[in-house]
Amino acid sequence: MKDVIRVATRAYSHRGVRGVRTYLHINCGCPIGPTLQGTYGTTDEARRATNELLEGTGDYYRVCSKSGLVKAQVLDRPVLHFDDTMTAAASTFNGAGVRDGDVLVVTSEGVVAIVIGTAVIAITTTRGSLTALDTSARSFRNGLYAEVVDRAVVEARKISATVDPLHATPVVEKSDAQEPAAAAEEAAVKLASIERRVRSLAADVVTPRTMFDPELTYYGDGTRVVRRARGTERCGTTFGMAASGLPNVYAFQAVRWDGGGADLVAPHILHRAGPATPADVVRTDGVTDSACRSRTGRCRRPS
Numbered sequence: 632m633k634d635v636i637r638v639a640t641r642a643y644s645h646r647g648v649r650g651v652r653t654y655l656h657i658n659c660g661c662p663i664g665p666t667l668q669g670t671y672g673t674t675d676e677a678r679r680a681t682n683e684l685l686e687g688t689g690d691y692y693r694v695c696s697k698s699g700l701v702k703a704q705v706l707d708r709p710v711l712h713f714d715d716t717m718t719a720a721a722s723t724f725n726g727a728g729v730r731d732g733d734v735l736v737v738t739s740e741g742v743v744a745i746v747i748g749t750a751v752i753a754i755t756t757t758r759g760s761l762t763a764l765d766t767s768a769r770s771f772r773n774g775l776y777a778e779v780v781d782r783a784v785v786e787a788r789k790i791s792a793t794v795d796p797l798h799a800t801p802v803v804e805k806s807d808a809q810e811p812a813a814a815a816e817e818a819a820v821k822l823a824s825i826e827r828r829v830r831s832l833a834a835d836v837v838t839p840r841t842m843f844d845p846e847l848t849y850y851g852d853g854t855r856v857v858r859r860a861r862g863t864e865r866c867g868t869t870f871g872m873a874a875s876g877l878p879n880v881y882a883f884q885a886v887r888w889d890g891g892g893a894d895l896v897a898p899h900i901l902h903r904a905g906p907a908t909p910a911d912v913v914r915t916d917g918v919t920d921s922a923c924r925s926r927t928g929r930c931r932r933p934s
């Protein structure tokens with residue numbers, strides 16, 4: 632059960648107007664190459680990071696058109712019961728509040744279904760008035776619905792309904808020890824991909840103001856920095872800068888965080904920090920430094 636939420640910035644050109652747009656990609660297969668900003672565990676995290684990236688730019692983020700359901704949210708929703716498959720089939724249209732990724736049960740007919748988009752798809756051999764999917768719902772759209780199918784299979788068992796063999800793939804038991812290992816591996820992969828992209832900086836670099844961006848400062852390697860955005864602070868140490876690889880898109884500063892992990896950070900929200908103290912480490916409590924102003928000169932929102 633893992634959502635893949637990515638944030639990427641893309642340059643665009645429309646009738647001679649050039650600019651940059653930032654997109655949230657939720658469980659989609661969009662190829663994102665050199666513009667990759669980061670991968671996030673939850674939509675909240677991704678939205679926060681995206682808002683930080685855009686703070687002061689006057690721009691807002693968009694969600695890519697191929698984005699899929701957010702599994703973490705879908706799997707929290709209750710299983711829905713219907714009296715018959717006719718009613719269940721219409722439930723995505725008739726205001727019953729049935730949504731993409733929901734699991735539907737019709738006990739009287741021995742049918743269990745999942746919702747894909749607005750289609751109510753039976754996963755049991757008995758289908759009543761519902762549609763079938765001619766491919767495995769588990770592997771459909773790169774496995775986006777696999778966990779939803781798992782839920783549906785559990786419901787089918789409860790009402791002793793037979794699951795269509797097409798969708799009934801045996802569940803591989805995972806040991807608990809795999810989870811932290813996977814997270815550590817993911818962090819290592821992310822760090823390696825950042826390290827591949829950065830060039831180290833012996834000293835601070837200041838880029839001139841452009842049509843798109845103000846003057847930007849990139850700190851020399853080993854500089855203690857603080858990222859201030861949305862009333863939170865996070866401290867770390869710089870280890871170079873990475874070009875965006877796109878025309879008119881500013882480069883990012885590579886930062887290793889005090890609490891672990893690393894990110895490519897938009898230079899607008901990074902500031903030189905004092906020497907490390909225990910209080911510097913991942914402060915997300917009330918930050919009241921009202922003297923800190925953003926590059927646009929307006930006061931930061933008090934926290």
Ligand SMILES: [Zn+2]
Binds near residue numbers: 655656661695697
């Ligand atoms: Zn996408």
